[in-house]
Amino acid sequence: MIQDKSLTSKNLYSIVVSKEEDILTARKKARETAKVMGFNPIDQSRIVTIISELARNIYKYAGDGKIIMEVIKDNLNKGLSIQAIDNGPGIADVQLALEQGYSTSGSLGAGLPAVRRMVDEFSIETEVGKGSHIKLVKWI
Numbered sequence: 001m002i003q004d005k006s007l008t009s010k011n012l013y014s015i016v017v018s019k020e021e022d023i024l025t026a027r028k029k030a031r032e033t034a035k036v037m038g039f040n041p042i043d044q045s046r047i048v049t050i051i052s053e054l055a056r057n058i059y060k061y062a063g064d065g066k067i068i069m070e071v072i073k074d075n076l077n078k079g080l081s082i083q084a085i086d087n088g089p090g091i092a093d094v095q096l097a098l099e100q101g102y103s104t105s106g107s108l109g110a111g112l113p114a115v116r117r118m119v120d121e122f123s124i125e126t127e128v129g130k131g132s133h134i135k136l137v138k139w140i
């Protein structure tokens with residue numbers, strides 16, 4: 001990911017997720033950031049959903065972690081980089097976790113597949129017993 005060196009820390013937001021209400025805080029920050037950046041209303045909603053799903057997964061499966069949002073630029077575009085980081089149990093089978101309908105909690109299993117569909121770049125680094133690091137980018 002190419003970052004503009006002129007960007008300062010005001011372009012980076014880190015939100016700790018350890019309580020259920022932190023999901024709401026993350027959603028609000030996502031809405032505000034997406035709007036200020038100039039994403040259209042549909043993409044603003046997508047970004048809120050993405051952050052919401054990632055924060056909820058952290059809260060539910062890892063207990064705590066953080067969401068990092070960063071405004072990034074390459075030569076042509078501006079975008080939002082989103083990372084979800086936790087030191088939770090990790091994901092044993094990432095391919096499976098990305099399948100629609102797969103859930104280890106009896107939920108819909110729709111979160112990660114939806115997140116992947118809504119972004120331009122998506123990767124998961126995870127290790128059982130160590131945690132998960134989900135990185136994605138959505139360009140304007």
Ligand SMILES: Nc1ncnc2c1ncn2[C@@H]1O[C@H](COP(=O)(O)OP(=O)(O)OP(=O)(O)O)[C@@H](O)[C@H]1O
Nearest residue numbers: 057061090097103104105107108109110111112113
């Ligand atoms: N941060 C995480 N740490 C550990 N496991 C995770 C994490 N995020 C997701 N998973 C695993 O991946 C599975 C799929 O996640 P996904 O968000 O797609 O579905 P879900 O959370 O089960 O259901 P839904 O999001 O639809 O309510 C989860 O059931 C869980 O086993």
Ligand SMILES: [Mg+2]
Nearest residue numbers: 053057111112
């Ligand atoms: Mg989920």
